[in-house]
Amino acid sequence: MTYDFKTLPNRLDQHSEKWRLTENNPELLQLWVADMDFQPFPEMRQAIVDYGQRQIFGYNYASESLFESIMDWEKDQHGYCFDRQALVLVEGVVPALSIAVQAFTAEGDAVMINTPVYPPFARTIRLNHRRLISQPLSVVNDQFTLDFQALEQKIVEEGVKLYIFCNPHNPGGRVWSHQELLELGAICQKHGVILVSDEIHQDLTLFGHEHHSFNTVSPNHKEFSVILSSATKTFNIAGTKNSFAIIENPQLRKAFTKRQLANNQHEIPSLGLITTEVAYRHGKPWLTALKPVLEENILLVQEELSKKTNIKVLKPQGTYLIWLDFSAYELSHQELAEKLLEEAQLHLNDGLTFGKEGEKHFRLNAATPQFVIKEACRRLVEVFGCLIN
Ligand SMILES: Cc1ncc(COP(=O)(O)O)c(C=O)c1O
Known part of the structure; x- marks a missing residue:
């Protein structure tokens, strides 16, 4: 069985918490809330359809x-x-x-x-x-x-x-x-x-x-x-x-x-x-197929950001969440947050919500098709790459 981990489902008409702000700003990429932009496996969809068909x-x-x-x-x-x-x-x-x-x-x-x-x-x-x-x-x-x-x-x-x-x-x-x-x-x-x-x-x-x-x-x-x-x-x-x-x-x-x-x-x-x-x-076959997709996305973020920016990537050993350290930049937390949201048009989780140690950190959700990750990296490099001192 092959699964589709390449298509970005349209979540804009579904009251998705993750994609909510994109409803009014189509440029904004959502890489925050910890859910995945991947469809579950067919048996799951069928079970939910079957439930919907009950009287x-x-x-x-x-x-x-x-x-x-x-x-x-x-x-x-x-x-x-x-x-x-x-x-x-x-x-x-x-x-x-x-x-x-x-x-x-x-x-x-x-x-x-x-x-x-x-x-x-x-x-x-x-x-x-x-x-x-x-x-x-x-x-x-x-x-x-x-x-x-x-x-x-x-x-x-x-x-x-x-x-x-x-x-x-x-x-x-x-x-x-x-x-x-x-x-x-x-x-x-x-x-x-x-x-x-x-x-x-x-x-x-x-x-x-x-x-x-x-x-x-x-x-x-x-x-x-x-x-x-x-x-x-x-x-x-x-x-x-x-x-x-x-x-x-x-x-x-x-x-x-x-x-x-x-x-x-x-x-x-x-x-x-x-x-x-x-x-x-x-679900096991789907999970087995998912993992290399997540690994590739994580490696891609790590490689792009370490080569082309001063953002430090904490490579996760598990989860699809990546903790990014922006402290090499001489910018306040607020300035970093604004650059991410307004210049890069990327919505990541604000590190400070995880505790004060999260100052100048942001969390990126890598569970999305690779073309989205590539575009997110491109934007991060464009905004933060040019600030390398
Ligand atoms: C560590 C941790 N616990 C719990 C949850 C959410 O759990 P639930 O949706 O079952 O309340 C999350 C969601 O991201 C999480 O990361």
């Missing part, structure tokens, strides 16, 4: 076959086996973050994240009136790394109760190693910290890197962890809404599901139930 659109329950498809995927793709009762469906990973914060901490408690990181992490902590503890990532050899000593010190000093960790990491695309996760787990266990591992990007590992689900690294981890994941990011079905938590510790699971029910967040959209199962049962 009745009432409430649906999650079938055992759906649970099995998630468990099979986790086992086959990530070597992660767990009991059926550990699996809890949630409408989205972001809602699950709120449930975890509310279930495991009280107002004023310290919750840690590693910045820069996916903006809803900090937002969830702040809006739930917990204390946001940011432990910045360091860049070593052009990759984000964890400073374990500083991290442990902060856990102790601040009395951290909960740690929301992004594995693989957005926006850096780091696929954390077995050893790193082992060290992280040992620190959490030692200090009684509950770790939420957001693994939504788990399937999108690239360039030979291998994802390790936090719980596969040590049998101890399941005692104090909540794993969150979803088929939606991998298979470009984010709008259909469905995700899952794997909570092996029964006490943690009980606290989580109680809070979920208290919030009336226990129901999953019918379409999400369908798309998740179809994704996990039929």
Whole structure:
């Protein structure tokens, strides 16, 4: 089966969040929100068409076959086996973050994240009136790394109760190693910290890197962890809404599901139930075909920008997101943002939304046909290439 990763679908008449600003400015290229400009595989489209042809659109329950498809995927793709009762469906990973914060901490408690990181992490902590503890990532050899000593010190000093960790990491695309996760787990266990591992990007590992689900690294981890994941990011079905938590510790699971029910967040959209199962049962060939497309796009951005501009490219080990560092330019963050949007006509994610470490950084979404990436690079070279000193 061949898939079309070359055509840019017209998303302008679909209320696409990503392409919204292009509705009034056709020149503007959208390389921000983390969804892909690629059609899902035919079985997915057919399943959604079949759903549309039903006569009745009432409430649906999650079938055992759906649970099995998630468990099979986790086992086959990530070597992660767990009991059926550990699996809890949630409408989205972001809602699950709120449930975890509310279930495991009280107002004023310290919750840690590693910045820069996916903006809803900090937002969830702040809006739930917990204390946001940011432990910045360091860049070593052009990759984000964890400073374990500083991290442990902060856990102790601040009395951290909960740690929301992004594995693989957005926006850096780091696929954390077995050893790193082992060290992280040992620190959490030692200090009684509950770790939420957001693994939504788990399937999108690239360039030979291998994802390790936090719980596969040590049998101890399941005692104090909540794993969150979803088929939606991998298979470009984010709008259909469905995700899952794997909570092996029964006490943690009980606290989580109680809070979920208290919030009336226990129901999953019918379409999400369908798309998740179809994704996990039929999506592997599409995913296999997608990865070289993403790799080529990333290499192209890296090559063009490193040769022709002073923009530093953090090559992701996974995800389709590229963290770009513009700090070599003697321009303020605001000036850089304006140049990108107004001169290059490119809409990237503003780095500051990921934390203060994101100053003079922007995130580029490479999951779009290659001609779009080429045009984006051409514009970046045109605007920033001439500023090389
Ligand atoms: C790390 C991370 N978590 C969660 C999400 C979104 O999850 P959901 O759509 O299931 O709420 C994203 C989307 O980009 C993400 O990058």
